[in-house]
Structure formats: C-alpha cells, structure tokens
Amino acid sequence: MPEHAPHQPVERQLPTEEARDLFVLVRELVKREVTPRAAEEEDAGRFPREVFSLLSESGLLGLPYDAEFDGGDQPYEVYLQVLEELAAARLTVGLGVSVHSLACHALAGYGTKEQQAEFLPAMLGGGLLGGYCLSEPSSGSDAASLRTKAERDGDHWVLTGTKAWITHGGVADFYTVLARTGGEGAKGISAFLVPGDAEGLSAAVPERKMGLKGSPTAQLHFDGVRIPDARRIGEEGQGFAIALSALDSGRLGIAACAIGVAQAALDEAVAYAAERRQFGRPIADFQGLRFMLADMATQIEAGRALYLEAARLRDAGRPFSRQAAMAKLFCTDTAMRVTTDAVQVLGGYGYTLDFPVERLMREAKVLQIVEGTNQIQRMVIARHLIGPESR
Template identity: 80%
Template sequence: MPEFGPQPVERQLPTEEARDLLALVREIAQREIRPTAGEDEHAGRFPRQVFTLLSESGLLGLPYPVEYGGGDQPYEVYLQVVEELASASLTVGLGTSVHTLACHAVAEFGTKEQRAEHLPAMLGGGLLGAYCLSEPAAGSDAAALRMRATREGGAGDWVIDGTKAWITHGGIADFYTALARTGGGGPRGISAFLVPGDAPGLSAAAPERKMGMKNSPTTQLHFDGVRVSADRLLGEEGQGFVVALSALASGRLGIAACAVGVAQAALDEAHAHLRTRQQFGSPLADFQGLRFMVADMATQIEAGRSLLLTAARLRDAGLPFARQAAMAKLFCTDAAMRVTTDAVQLLGGYGYTADFPVERYMREAKVLQIVEGTNQIQRMVIARDLLGPESR
C-alpha cells in the first residue's frame, strides 16, 4: 500500500513576500511554539517570550501601515498567519488577534500625532495589548456598558471608574483600548480611550478558572479613578461605539482563523493516529466509517477557510464585509467544535487523556463559539443584514 501523509494546506497567497512570511511563521511555530504549547497550557504558563519574538519578527503589526512599524499586509495574508499560530497554540493565535484588535482604534481613529506617538511601540516595540469592551452586566449588549469617564475641567484629564470583564491579557497587557461612558445612555454616549497598563488605579482580579486556554489570563479589570490625559481619547467624544463595532467585524475574522487553525491541528493529529494505530490486523485508516469521519472533518475545515478568506478579500477591497465576517465566525467556530470532538472520538481512550493534544483542542474550541460575540449573536447580525432590524 502506498504511503500517504497529511497534505500541506494549499495557501492562497498573493505575493512571493507573503509566501516567505508564512514560511517564517511556520518555522517559528514549529521551533518555538508547538513543542511547549501543551505543557504551558497545563501549567497555566503564559508564553510572553513568544509574543516578544513575534514582535521582533514583525508579526504583531501585519495589517497596519509600514510607516508606523506595521507590515502593510492584506487581511487575506494576516489571517493565514493567525491560523498557523493558532494551530500551534491557541493562546498565541488568539493573543495575536486580540493584540491586533487592541491596535485598531489608534490605527483607524487616532490622529496623525496619536498614530506617530503610539503605533511604533504597539506594532513592533515588544508591547502587548488588550481590548476592554465587555462588563459584568454588559456582554452581548455592549451598548449597555456602565464604566464611566468624566472630564476634569474644560479640556482636562479624563478619570475612569468601573469594571471590565472577560479581558484577554488582563493584568499583563502594556496597554488597553477601553470603552467607557462619557455621556447619556445608549451607544452614542460611549467613548474610546488608550489606557497604559501601569496606570495608577488600574488593577486586575484573579484570572478566571477556565475550561481551556489556561495559560491565557482572562480577568476582570478594575478602574478606580484611573486618570488619562485628554490626548488619549481615540476618535471623537461619543464615537466609541462606532470605534468598537468597526474593530469587532475584523476581530471576528481573527477568531474564525483561530478556529480553522485549531481544527486543522486536530485533523492532523487524528490523521497520524489512524495511519499508525492498528486494530484487527489493519490500520484504523482502512476502516470506512473512520475514513468518512476524516473526509467530513477535512471538508468542514476547507469550507470554513474558504469562507474566511472570501470575507478577508472583501475587507481588503474596501467593500462591506460585516455579514461575511459574522458568517465566517459562526461557521468556522462551530466546525472547530465538531472537528475537535470527532478527533477525540477517533483516538478513542487516548483522545480523552492529556497525553494527546486533541483533548486540549476540544476544550479550546469551545471558547471560540463564545468570544467576540457568541454564535447566537452572529446569527442575529447575519439575519439583520439580510432582513433588516426586527420590527419590535
């Protein structure tokens, strides 16, 4: 019988530079990330040195302008980088997506002076960012947030008080893009701020005890009279909800890419097991029922990747892409949950043990159906785009 192996993912990269970039990412993932990913997750050890390496390698600012230290890469390329990182470690892949999300407000809504002052360090200076939108009582209903920023004097500093919840990189980030209420109720009363990670009055609660991604700290953040200068307001006062929504559509593509990466890693592990494990005198790969499972897993991954890259190309072309981003987030994360569950099943008892990575992939896949807007919210976004808002 001829030897078969996992087929390399067919990448749709537009330039030779992009191909070289992805080769670099694969090398870093294989050498620096994958070997310790499982141990780091089990021990709850955040791999900060990996993010330092990614920053030094120019991989934390890929979709942003080169004049500010970014890579000037299209989202189509950036998302394939995120997928590769997530296939080695979801903590690294999702962390890269979160950092990119945290830089968005400065890059897209900051003044020329703000971009020149902050972006070089954020994109290539070793800093790590976080995004602060959710609150204990404002998750899916982000417009109901309560954290408040008040101004001292006519053009003085802003003082921020309140609590944010479910913050990836909470307590370890060097900067936070934070949304706070500066006016009345509803979305028009919200503004965006760039808050230093060491600002007096800013503190993090103990990390949440999560099912997966145990080495990626997720915390509440307490703002107790946190003072930021007037020039750290991003965009216009009251424009914060627009800032948040513009970032979330792109962020959902990052989560979709993470889901494809985790699913691909699970498929690769299952493939290797089926080729080497024997039962009844034959490799498991010879059993039709198992072969059909692998075929379905591979089909879901390829369909998700295609949907994701279609949305990315719309974004790169300057066309509306929010609906397609919601579709990609919905489909890819649901597919990742199915694929990782099937991978555990294909490995049998081995799949249920921590000695094999598929149990970690399954635990990690679950959170991707929740973050950046639950998949129920994605269905609302898609339906609203297709049918208009609900009559109520």
C-alpha cells in the same frame, strides 16, 4: 506526553513573493518556539510572554497595519492565514495576536496623525502587548449597556468601573477601553487608550477556565484612572461605532484561529488512524472512520474559504460585516465539531491528557463565545438579510 502529529503544511493562497517569504519565517518560528512547549505550558497555565516579544521583533504583531508606523503592510488575507498557522500550534498565541490586533484597531483607524505617530510604532513593533476592554460583568452581548464611566476633569478623563473577560488582563502594556462619557445607549460611549501601568488600574485574579489556561483572562478595575484627553480616540460618543468596526475585523481573526485549531485536530486524527490497528489492519481502513475524516476535512476547507473571501472583501474596501459574522459562526462551529470528532477517532486515548485532541476540544469551545457569541452572529446575519427585528 506525545508530540503533535507530523503536520502537513496547508497549501496557502498567498498573493505575493513577500507573503510567501513571510510564511517561511512563520513556520520556522512556530516549529522552533511554539509547538515544542505548547502542551506543557498550557497544562502549567504559563503565559508565553517571550513568544509575543519574539513575534514583535519579527514584525508579526503588526502585520495588517501601515509600514509608516512599523506595521507589516500585509493584506488581511495574509494576516489571517498567519493567525491560523499560529493557532494550529497553540491557540494562546494565535488568539493573543488576534486580540493585540483588535486593541490596535481603534488608534490605527480613528486616531489622529499625532496620536498614531506617538503611540502606534511601540504598539506594532516595539514589544508592547495590548488588551481590549469592552465587556463588563453585566454587559456582554448587550455591549451598549456598559457602565464604566469616564468623567471629564479639565484636560483629563477619570475612568471608574470594572471590565470583565479581558484577554491579557493584568499582563498587557496597554488597553483600548470603551467607557461611558454621555447618556444611556450606544451614543454615550467613547474610546480611550490606557497604559497598562496607569495608577488606579488593577487586575483581579485570572479566571479559572476550561481551556486556554496559558492565556490570562481577568477582570480589570478602574479606580479613578486619570487619562489625558490626548488619549481619547475619535470623537466623544463615537466609541461604540469604533468598537463595532473593530469587532468585524476581530471576528475574522477568531474564524482563522478556529480553523487552525480544527486543522491541528484533523492532523492528529489522520496520523492516529493511520497508525492504530484493530482487527488486523489500520483503523483508517474502515469506511465509517474514513467518511468521518473526509467530513472533517471538507468542513475545514469550507471554513477557510469563507474567512478568506471575507478578508478579500475587507482588503478591497468593500462591506464585509455579514461575511465576517458568517465566517465566525461557521468556522467556530466547525472547530467544535471537528475537535469533538477527533476525540472520537482516538477513542479512549483521545479523552486522556496524553494526546492533544482533548485540549483542542476544550479550546474550541471558547471560540463560539468570544467576539460575540454565535447566537449574536446569527442575529447579525439575519439583520443583513431581512432588517432589524420589529419591536
């Protein structure tokens, strides 16, 4: 199978010398450990757990979190560009890091100091890998209608129900789980930190997906899983607010991954257009194709600028929910459009398994769905503009 086209490193907007050194490490790790095996392992559906272990050892699984708990103390502006770099090499890895960060968010943002000191160091730098459990078979976009229950039993909680579409389902070491502890609606939901080996917790056979075949996505069954109250995160009934806060940040992670996928597809298309000859000259000489490549590059740059602006708002402690929804919407739509055009540039070859653009196109599709579908993003943006819908 052909290797990736020669990658022209994106000129990164890095605020410190430490961040620039970090990118030297990231690019060397990607070149050595991720890119060479990406196509083969995705085709085989192999989950690269050893890569995540290496990322943890290198300090790359906890980049946006406090150094006090073995995090990287990096601003989101830097963390997201690392995600983009990882996703350009293999989306299973980039998306996996984003999901892990999402799973750490509740404890880092809402846990007690005692909880953070006990659990966060292993989660951020101790080789553990996390999953995030919000969606259920009958509640996806309508997350507030989730049915998984957590019932108090003395100083423990007993969790019963099923979560669906869980990235790292069955392979994660811990899960942040949203469960119903009270009445109907958003106010009856609480958050829990559940060990991956908890008694009564089991994973179904992973879903058979169009893309991201190396990343296991599975239902999780909670059959009377007992969790001490010390693993409840935040106050009772605060879980949905915690979930929404995490999703704002998670959407930026998906936006960065999408731009990584799109950049990889553009690199492949440009390299192919320069080498492929028709009618006695490289197809890159034809204006129609040159304009297509120019549009692809412009959309990628616009998406990157959008997610970075949202990240800078977050880093400054300012509201960024609207910009996060915009970034997720625009960047993932861009990834779908750019990868589709990349297949077109390669023509028949682009439709074969011998070139990576068909895989990139299949992977781009899921990014329009996860962390809130793009229809949900439009609803979020509209609410910021004109308020909620009248009933």
